[in-house]
Amino acid sequence: MAQKSRQSWGSKLGIIMAVAGSAVGLGNFLRFPVQAAQNGGGAFMIPYFAALLLLGIPLMWIEWSLGRYGGGFGHGTAPGIFHSLRQKNRFIKYFGVIGIFGPIAVLVYYTYIESWTLAYSFFALTGKYAGATTQAQLQSFLSAFQGLEANRYFNSLQTAYVFFLITFALNIFVLYHGIKGGIESLCKIALPALMIFGVLIAARILLLGIPDPLRPDWNALNGMGFLWNPDLTALKDPKVWLAAAGQIFFTLSIGMGVILTYASYLKKTDDVTLSGLTAVGMNEFAEVIIGGSIAITAAYAFFGPAGAQEVAKSGSFNLGFVTMPAVFSRIPFSAVFGFLWFMMLFLAGITSSVSLAQPAVAFLEDEFNLGRKRALGILTAVFFVLCQPAIFFLGKGVVDEMDFWGGTFCFVLFAAIEAILFTWVFGMDKAWEEMHHGAELRIPRAYKFVMRYVTPSFLIVILGSYILSEGGRNTILMVNVPDANRPYILGTRLLLIGMLAGLVVLVRFAWKDKR
Amino acid sequence: MNIGGWIFLALSWGFIIGLCIFCLYKVLSKKEGLD
Numbered sequence: 001m002a003q004k005s006r007q008s009w010g011s012k013l014g015i016i017m018a019v020a021g022s023a024v025g026l027g028n029f030l031r032f033p034v035q036a037a038q039n040g041g042g043a044f045m046i047p048y049f050a051a052l053l054l055l056g057i058p059l060m061w062i063e064w065s066l067g068r069y070g071g072g073f074g075h076g077t078a079p080g081i082f083h084s085l086r087q088k089n090r091f092i093k094y095f096g097v098i099g100i101f102g103p104i105a106v107l108v109y110y111t112y113i114e115s116w117t118l119a120y121s122f123f124a125l126t127g128k129y130a131g132a133t134t135q136a137q138l139q140s141f142l143s144a145f146q147g148l149e150a151n152r153y154f155n156s157l158q159t160a161y162v163f164f165l166i167t168f169a170l171n172i173f174v175l176y177h178g179i180k181g182g183i184e185s186l187c188k189i190a191l192p193a194l195m196i197f198g199v200l201i202a203a204r205i206l207l208l209g210i211p212d213p214l215r216p217d218w219n220a221l222n223g224m225g226f227l228w229n230p231d232l233t234a235l236k237d238p239k240v241w242l243a244a245a246g247q248i249f250f251t252l253s254i255g256m257g258v259i260l261t262y263a264s265y266l267k268k269t270d271d272v273t274l275s276g277l278t279a280v281g282m283n284e285f286a287e288v289i290i291g292g293s294i295a296i297t298a299a300y301a302f303f304g305p306a307g308a309q310e311v312a313k314s315g316s317f318n319l320g321f322v323t324m325p326a327v328f329s330r331i332p333f334s335a336v337f338g339f340l341w342f343m344m345l346f347l348a349g350i351t352s353s354v355s356l357a358q359p360a361v362a363f364l365e366d367e368f369n370l371g372r373k374r375a376l377g378i379l380t381a382v383f384f385v386l387c388q389p390a391i392f393f394l395g396k397g398v399v400d401e402m403d404f405w406g407g408t409f410c411f412v413l414f415a416a417i418e419a420i421l422f423t424w425v426f427g428m429d430k431a432w433e434e435m436h437h438g439a440e441l442r443i444p445r446a447y448k449f450v451m452r453y454v455t456p457s458f459l460i461v462i463l464g465s466y467i468l469s470e471g472g473r474n475t476i477l478m479v480n481v482p483d484a485n486r487p488y489i490l491g492t493r494l495l496l497i498g499m500l501a502g503l504v505v506l507v508r509f510a511w512k513d514k515r
Numbered sequence: 516m517n518i519g520g521w522i523f524l525a526l527s528w529g530f531i532i533g534l535c536i537f538c539l540y541k542v543l544s545k546k547e548g549l550d
Contacts, residue, residue, distance in 0.1 A: 012542060042523025049530070225516030228524045278538035284531045440541060 006074065006366070007179040008265050014184035016275050019064075019262055020282035021187035021351030023253040024194065026113070028287040029345065030316035032247060033296040037227050037312045039243045040234025045288075047235070047244035051458075052284070055245060058447055058455045059254040059415055060280055062422050064272035065435045067263025076264035076362035078257050078418070079507045085426045093511065095421070097503045098414040099257030100359050105406025105496060106256075107356040108383065109390035109399045113317075114349030115167035117342045119145070119160065120321065124328075124338030129153075133329045135303075138322045148395045157391070164391060167350070172380050174354045175361060178372055179265050183354050190347040191282070197344040198290035204337060205298045211330065215304065223300030226308055227292060242465050245458060250407075251287055252280065255415030258355045261362045274441040286348075294341075295319050298327040320345065357383065367510035386499075389492065396488035397481060404475045405496055408466060416459035423452045 009015040036044045070081025078099025082092045123129050132141045132153070143149045147157030154160075174182040208220040234240045253259060263272065299319070300308040311323045328338040357379070364375035389398050422431050428448055435443060466472045474480055481489055516524075 012545075016542065042520050042527075045523055045527045049527075221516055224524070225520045228520035229517050230519045230523050274538060274541055277534070278542055281531065281534040281538045285535050288527055288531055440545065 006071065006076070006265065007372075008267070010180040010184055012270070012275060014180070014188060015262060015266065016278045016282070017187040017191045018183050018351075018355070019253070019259055019275075019279040020286075021191045021348075022258050022262070022355035023251060023279060023283040023352075024191065024286045024348050025251075025253075025352040026117075026316070026320065026345055026349055027247075027251055028283070028348065029198070029291040029294065030320045032251065032287045032291045033227060033294070034312050034316060034319060035243055035247050036292065037296050037308070039240040040231045041226070042228040042230035043232050043234050044240065044244060047241040048248060051241075051245040051248040052280070054450055054454050055458050056248040056252045056254065057277065057280055058451045059249075059419065060252060060259070060276040061273060061435055061443065061447075062419055062431075062451065062455075063254060063259035064263045064266075064276040065431065066418060066422055067260040068266045068268065068270065068272055068437075069434055070260065071264030071266060072268050074366060076261045076366045077359050078260055078414070079363070079510075080367060081260055081264070082418075082421060083511075085421055092421070092425075093507055094504060095417050096257075097500065097507055098410050098417070099260060100363050101496075101500050101503055102406050102410035102414055103256050103258055103356040103359050104383075104386070104499065105402050105410065107353060108386040109402050110349070110356060111168055111171060111353050111383075111387055112164055112390050112394075113399075114346065114353055115160070115164040116145070116321065117345040117349055118167050119163035120325070121339050121342035121346055122163075124325070124335055124342055127335060129325055130329070130335070133326065135322050135326050138325050139318070142317075142321050146394055147392075161391065164387070168384065168387065170350065171353050171357060172376065174350070175357055175376055176373070179358075183358065186354065187351050190351050194344045194347040194351075195286065195290070197340045197347075198286065198294070201337060201340055201344065202290050202293040204331070205294050205301070208298070208301050208331070211301050218301055218304045220297055220301045222305075223297035223308070224293070226300045226305065227296050242462060245462055249412065249415070249462065252283060253352070253355070255411035255413075255418075256356070257359045257414065260418075261359045262355065264362070269438040271438050271440040273435060273439040273443055277441060295324060299323050302327050302330055363506075367507075368513075386495075389488075389495065393488050396485045398488055398492050401475075401489050401492040402496070404472075405493075409463075412459055412463045412466065416456055416463060419451065419456045419459060423456070428452050 009018070066081055070076070070084050073080065073084040075081050075084055078096030079093040080096070082096040086092050129138065129141050132138045140149070140151055141153045144151045144154040145160055147160060150156070174186050176182065177185070206220050206224070210216050210219045212218055249255065266272070296308060296312065299311040303311065311319055324341055325338055328334040328341065331337060360379050361372065361375050364370045364378065365372060390402065428451070431451070432448060467476070478486065478489055
């Protein structure tokens with residue numbers, strides 16, 4: 001069977017924007033400010049930047065290099081890429097299954113959450129939630145929209161499902177047009193657009209002044225202080241260091257297998273060091289500068305220190321879908337700023353979700369020699385079916401379960417595996433040489449030591465801490481899960497095990513055919 | 516916001532903006548395109 005020619009990127013800036021678009025997601029605007037405010041404020045940035053330099057940037061370079069290396073052998077996903085590292089080993093490719101499984105496990109609930117942002121940007125323009133101005137009313141609006149209760153806003157899941165279908169179709173449309181015509185074109189428009197929207201909203205929030213003259217201390221500057229005033233005693237707490245490492249890990253889209261796939265469409269002589277670092281810079285701009293200036297600052301200015309504390313504790317979704325609409329309802333042109341906020345989140349979401357789907361598409365294209373349209377046709381049906389539990393069983397803990405196994409556990413595990421395979425199995429000297437093919441930026445030699453020893457150790461510590469932490473143990477052992485939800489959680493686990501097993505079988509078949 | 520907050524904000528924003536300018540300058544000053 002003749003091997004099909006692989007797709008390629010149209011420009012260097014195109015792949016940088018695609019990787020940055022994959023990294024910039026809802027977490028940049030919703031998770032980062034909450035993590036910083038809860039873990040020492042400005043002092044959080046010390047472990048945050050330490051993790052960026054010792055974990056985030058090295059893993060970014062490892063993934064770009066691994067992806068480009070595997071692409072040279074016609075492989076765009078982890079099984080094939082790992083196989084090309086040591087072709088004599090029959091088992092190495094099976095480690096790569098996690099690099100396809102993880103993104104699919106996240107994609108099937110992420111697309112639904114992304115559809116909420118599209119729905120809310122529509123609601124902002126049409127004034128659908130304009131009557132709900134308090135956080136309690138907006139919470140009620142969100143619960144009814146999600147189908148968790150019926151009230152005067154919504155009495156079924158119908159509206160949410162329609163927006164899910166639209167979002168799902170948009171994702172498939174982008175993927176249908178391929179790497180250059182679909183993903184690259186989307187990211188070249190969406191990434192600058194979301195940055196502009198973010199800067200506009202941040203400027204508006206920072207220029208709020210004193211919204212309530214009766215409470216002069218509740219202002220944007222003190223809101224920034226709530227996030228940035230350092231509590232240096234927090235640095236003694238290992239949990240703060242782990243929280244910073246976790247934030248860096250999840251914000252950069254590393255350990256997902258996505259960057260491997262994107263980089264596999266590069267040519268051998270294309271730079272990876274400068275491109276990887278540029279994608280990191282863009283993501284950090286969106287996270288620290290834009291994300292750090294909007295949500296918590298606004299919550300403080302309108303709801304005061306106790307309110308902001310409460311909001312930070314109530315989690316990311318609450319901040320995005322309840323607190324922010326409540327904030328916008330209190331400023332002029334609330335519909336415009338509400339629309340910009342949710343459209344920014346939607347653009348951040350869709351550039352991430354198409355990246356989550358691409359490894360599976362590439363796997364069928366590269367390993368089964370299927371055409372893009374045929375591969376996408378099969379996967380559209382599979383993804384659509386897999387999305388349904390997250391939609392219909394949202395209130396049963398299904399999404400949290402998928403997020404823990406797919407979006408937390410597998411990502412850290414996969415990153416540890418790829419770092420060890422690249423620097424130890426492939427060998428640090430060969431890895432270093434591979435990274436510097438066509439490099440436009442020389443990596444400091446100290447990173448040889450960092451990549452070989454520090455980064456894998458850091459990942460093993462993070463993985464261990466997740467498993468051994470109270471939250472991790474409770475999730476694994478299903479502690480605190482109501483009896484009524486247990487069948488749904490077990491069903492989700494069976495589904496995930498089935499997906500993993502299915503992928504192992506597919507890898508086995510693919511290599512059997514190759515022989 | 517206290518002086519410590521301003522220092523951490525200035526250092527963090529300065530590092531990130533500097534990184535973005537450095538990288539984008541290097542990327543855009545090269546010939547565009549992958550060839």
